[in-house]
Amino acid sequence: MSLYMPKRNNIFSFNALFMIKRRILSLSLIFATGLLVSLAPRKDQPxxxxxxxxxxxxxxxxxxxxxxxxxxxxxxxxxxxxxxxxxxxxxxxxxxxxxxxxxxxxxxxxxxxxxxxxxxxxxxxxxxxxxxxxxxxxxxxxxxxxxxxxxxxxxxxxxxxxxxxxxxxxxxxxxxxxxxxxxxxxxxxxxxxxxxxxxxxxxxxxxxxxxxxxxxxxxxxxxxxxxxxxxxxxxxxxxxxxxxxxxxxxxxxxxxxxxxxxxxxxxxxxxxxxxxxxxxxxxxxxxxxxxxxxxxxxxxxxxxxxxxxxxxxxxxxxxxxxxxxxxxxxxxxxxxxxxxxxxxxxxxxxxxxxxxxxxxxxxxxxxxxxxxxxxxxxxxxxxxxxxxxxxxxxxxxxxxxxxxxxxxxxxxxxxxxxxxxxxxxxxxxxxxxxxxxxxxxxxxxxxxxxxxxxxxxxxxxxxxxxxxxxxEAIFFEHEGNRAVRQGEWKLVSMFPENKWALYNMETDRTELKDLSAQRPEKVKGMEKLYDAWAARANVVPFAQLVEYDKQRKRE
Missing domain, CATH: 3.40.720.10 (Alkaline Phosphatase, subunit A)
Known part of the structure; x- marks a missing residue:
């Protein structure tokens, strides 16, 4: 689990314990001061x-x-x-x-x-x-x-x-x-x-x-x-x-x-x-x-x-x-x-x-x-x-x-x-x-x-x-620059080179060691994921957009 938290109680979540303690403290203050007030519950819609x-x-x-x-x-x-x-x-x-x-x-x-x-x-x-x-x-x-x-x-x-x-x-x-x-x-x-x-x-x-x-x-x-x-x-x-x-x-x-x-x-x-x-x-x-x-x-x-x-x-x-x-x-x-x-x-x-x-x-x-x-x-x-x-x-x-x-x-x-x-x-x-x-x-x-x-x-x-x-995976594309993040792996390329590089985000978040040559099967699998996403997300290759814009200017 990636959320770093103290060890949790077997019966109550931390939040439940926190809310109980806060309520006990509030009740203590009420009885200590002799005040009769109501404790406002959280609204349904924040x-x-x-x-x-x-x-x-x-x-x-x-x-x-x-x-x-x-x-x-x-x-x-x-x-x-x-x-x-x-x-x-x-x-x-x-x-x-x-x-x-x-x-x-x-x-x-x-x-x-x-x-x-x-x-x-x-x-x-x-x-x-x-x-x-x-x-x-x-x-x-x-x-x-x-x-x-x-x-x-x-x-x-x-x-x-x-x-x-x-x-x-x-x-x-x-x-x-x-x-x-x-x-x-x-x-x-x-x-x-x-x-x-x-x-x-x-x-x-x-x-x-x-x-x-x-x-x-x-x-x-x-x-x-x-x-x-x-x-x-x-x-x-x-x-x-x-x-x-x-x-x-x-x-x-x-x-x-x-x-x-x-x-x-x-x-x-x-x-x-x-x-x-x-x-x-x-x-x-x-x-x-x-x-x-x-x-x-x-x-x-x-x-x-x-x-x-x-x-x-x-x-x-x-x-x-x-x-x-x-x-x-x-x-x-x-x-x-x-x-x-x-x-x-x-x-x-x-x-x-x-x-x-x-x-x-x-x-x-x-x-x-x-x-x-x-x-x-x-x-x-x-x-x-x-x-x-x-x-x-x-x-x-x-x-x-x-x-x-x-x-x-x-x-x-x-x-x-x-x-x-x-x-x-x-x-x-x-x-x-x-x-x-x-x-x-x-x-x-x-x-x-x-x-x-x-x-x-x-x-x-x-x-x-x-x-x-x-x-399962997250996808990116802008002006021909592309990427896929899947678990610990990230596949990324720059336009106009359009060459995939592969990085392990757990050991190399700063993208310094390209592992594409060592893991060609991983590159191929993630490229397939990207292509399927690009097709359903209406992504057009950037070179085609550039040509389209040039054509409009000529017209």
Whole structure:
């Protein structure tokens, strides 16, 4: 069993004993004080909160090894469960589609980004064969709330309020200035929205704070309806551009002057000490796109230190806002009846602000100091290699650096504090988990359309300290990069080489020793699994998509 817990009692589960002890203590206090009060039982339907970070790497929070100060997330981890082998879909749009529907992204119509194509798996928007968590829970009696980044097509008929959310505030697109509305590509329009209307940020706007402001407002308003609520809080932090508040940046200036190699090594040691990765794990080498720290000039070192200070400040501010959310739950008396799940949509991003894809004004802004609110910068390969410690590769690839997310679940009275699980799990599991906790049935049809069966497996039994069945296999594909995870084995390939490599995840999580030549039968068997999945999930070979796009341009 992969969930590390103290030895269990033969008759009672830990949770049962915990609840009995808590009740005895409460009764003792009642009799001691002479007070006559009733003990409120847990409600049948808990509030459910899913918090999604954007482009945050595996080791970017304190409880997963970071030097960045994240006390509120760390408290959730200490009081709940950490899952060390939880996977996303390696890119923003596919992950969001998969998380919300319990399907693989291609099945939901978002196998790539929001580029609209004719192929069923690549329509660039959620299709009519899926249902969102919000739609299912709304039919089950929940208030459904969302704040933050949508990025599942900005056509008005696909805004969050059309996909099951009662209330919405946030960014419909993929990225923006944290201080307002600032198009960064030629002929681009960006839209913040409040419910079903465009929203114009005013003076003093900072996106991370604003998302939380509206989330808290929605929760307070919903409290009056006497319904449980589902909140999907999708921060844009710490996605580029690197934008933070000076009060947060000041805490981190100078911390990164030791250089990326020493930072990766320090995170790696902490992760081993915390049990996030085994002691036997080897740290992957510095990425080939990252130069030796000693080769940089003093000015280059200072600029990178400033970038990382801003990046850390963005994660720090997100954590502060998660603290605000938890405080509001306590004030409303909802903290004990709320499950919170936290994760990131993909690994750290190597992307740079350069080339013809950006406007001249933005390219000029990319050369400014990242602490300047008028700047528009990214931390590129160097920062992403630190964020994804100890893994190889980045957002977009299906190696561990692209698909691994820190995952935390906190549910008082159900999840044993300080639990850790090393079983592989995936974002497709969040739909099944949410519905089981809510006691809501996944629909076979919705608004007259047949709905694809869920692909995920509920984590509820794992949360309760019981044996979890897990997955027979988990699959990945994005822009021709492919992978299969089956038990201890992982088969992975990169586009355009399209050559399978085989790794043992128990002994080599950092994917350093390719065993494909020694285990050809394992490669063949897992490749068959992948091919069968790709056929039923509407995956199209990426080379065909590229040719299709070229043909459309010629037409």
């Amino acid at each position: 509030n459910i909160i899913i918090i999604l970070a954007d482009d945050m790497g595996y080791s970017d929070i304190g409880s997963f090894g970071s030097e960045i100060e994240t006390p509120y997330l760390d408290a959730l981890a200490t009081g709940g469960l950490k899952m060390t082998q939880f996977y996303n879909a390696s890119r923003c749009c596919p992950t969001r589609a998969s998380l919300l529907t319990g399907l693989y992204p291609h099945q939901a119509g978002v196998g790539h980004m929001v580029n609209e194509r004719e192929q069923p798996g690549y329509r660039g928007m959620l299709n009519e064969e899926c249902v969102t968590i919000a739609e299912a829970l709304k039919d089950g009696g929940y208030s459904t709330l969302m704040a933050g980044k949508w990025h599942l097509n900005d056509r008005k008929e696909h805004w969050p309020v059309k996909q099951g959310f009662d209330r919405y505030f946030g960014l419909l697109d993929g990225a923006n200035s944290y201080f307002g509305n600032r198009p960064y590509r030629p002929n681009q329009k960006l839209t913040y929205a409040l419910d079903d209307a465009p929203y114009t940020p005013g003076a003093g706007f900072y996106a991370t704070d604003a998302y939380t402001d509206y989330a808290l407002k929605f929760i307070e308003e919903g409290k009056e309806k006497d319904k449980p609520f589902f909140l999907y809080l999708a921060y844009t932090a710490p996605h580029w551009p690197l934008h933070a508040l000076e009060e947060d940046i000041a805490k981190y200036r100078g911390r990164y002057m030791k250089g990326w190699d020493k930072l990766r090594e320090a995170r790696f040691r902490r992760m081993q000490e915390m049990g996030v990765i085994p002691r036997s794990t080897k740290l992957s080498p510095r990425d080939e796109n990252v130069p030796a720290w000693e080769s940089l000039s003093e000015a280059e070192k200072r600029r990178w230190d400033e970038k990382m200070a801003v990046y850390a400040a963005m994660v720090d501010r997100m954590d502060q806002n998660i603290g605000r959310l938890r405080q509001k739950l306590k004030e409303l008396g909802e903290a004990e009846n709320t499950i919170i799940m936290f994760l990131s949509d993909n690994g750290g991003s190597y992307e740079a602000i350069d080339g013809p894809g950006f406007t001249p004004e933005i390219l000029e802004a990319s050369r400014m100091s990242p602490s300047n609110p008028a700047s528009f910068t990214a931390y590129e390969y160097e920062g992403a290699n630190v964020s994804n410690t100890p893994f190889r590769k980045f957002k977009r690839w299906e190696h561990e650096g692209g698909i691994s997310t820190p995952f935390i679940a906190h549910y008082p009275g159900t999840i044993q504090p300080g639990s850790i699980s090393h079983q592989p799990a995936h974002i497709i599991d969040l739909m099944a988990t949410s519905l089981e906790l809510a006691g809501v049935t996944y629909p076979k049809t919705y608004q007259g359309n047949a709905i694809k069966p869920m692909e995920g497996v509920s984590l509820a039994s794992l949360f309760d300290g019981q044996k979890w069945q897990g997955h």
